[in-house]
Amino acid sequence: MNLKIATEIGKCLSNQIRFQILEWLKEPEKHFPPHETLKHFNDGVCVTYIQEKTKLSQSTISTYLTNMEKCGLLIATRHGKWSYLKRNEETIKQFTDFLK
Numbered sequence: 001m002n003l004k005i006a007t008e009i010g011k012c013l014s015n016q017i018r019f020q021i022l023e024w025l026k027e028p029e030k031h032f033p034p035h036e037t038l039k040h041f042n043d044g045v046c047v048t049y050i051q052e053k054t055k056l057s058q059s060t061i062s063t064y065l066t067n068m069e070k071c072g073l074l075i076a077t078r079h080g081k082w083s084y085l086k087r088n089e090e091t092i093k094q095f096t097d098f099l100k
Contacts, residue, residue, distance in 0.1 A: 001094040008071040009095050017054055018064050022073060024053065025087045035082065043077040044086030 013019050024031040028041040032053065035046045051061040065085060068074045072091035077084045 001091075001098040005071070006095060006098050009073060009091075012068055012071050012073060015064070017056065018068055021050060021054070021064070021068070022087060022092075024050075025074075025085065028086070035084070037082070038079065038084075041086070043079065044075070044084040047083045047085060050085065 013022070025045060028045045032041075032045045032049045034040055035049070047061070047065060050065065051058055054061055056064070065074065069076050069085070072088055074085045075088045077086075
């Protein structure tokens with residue numbers, strides 16, 4: 001990890017809601033219901049569920065999640081019309097190691 005990427009991740013995490021989303025995704029089964037179709041969290045949590053939990057507008061949560069994905073904190077997977085997000089544990093580890 002280099003300083004530029006670490007700085008972008010730091011900016012992303014400077015927002016309390018984005019930080020909270022990352023915390024929720026650490027244990028999705030504790031914070032979200034499984035999607036009706038998939039019935040599991042292997043590919044993450046449906047974006048709709050994240051938006052509902054945050055109580056933010058669709059456009060705001062979309063911007064937040066896109067930024068988190070761009071800096072490598074989240075991995076997105078599509079199933080039909082649904083998007084699912086999960087933590088990118090590799091990037092999170094690299095970031096925490098960089099800070100040591």
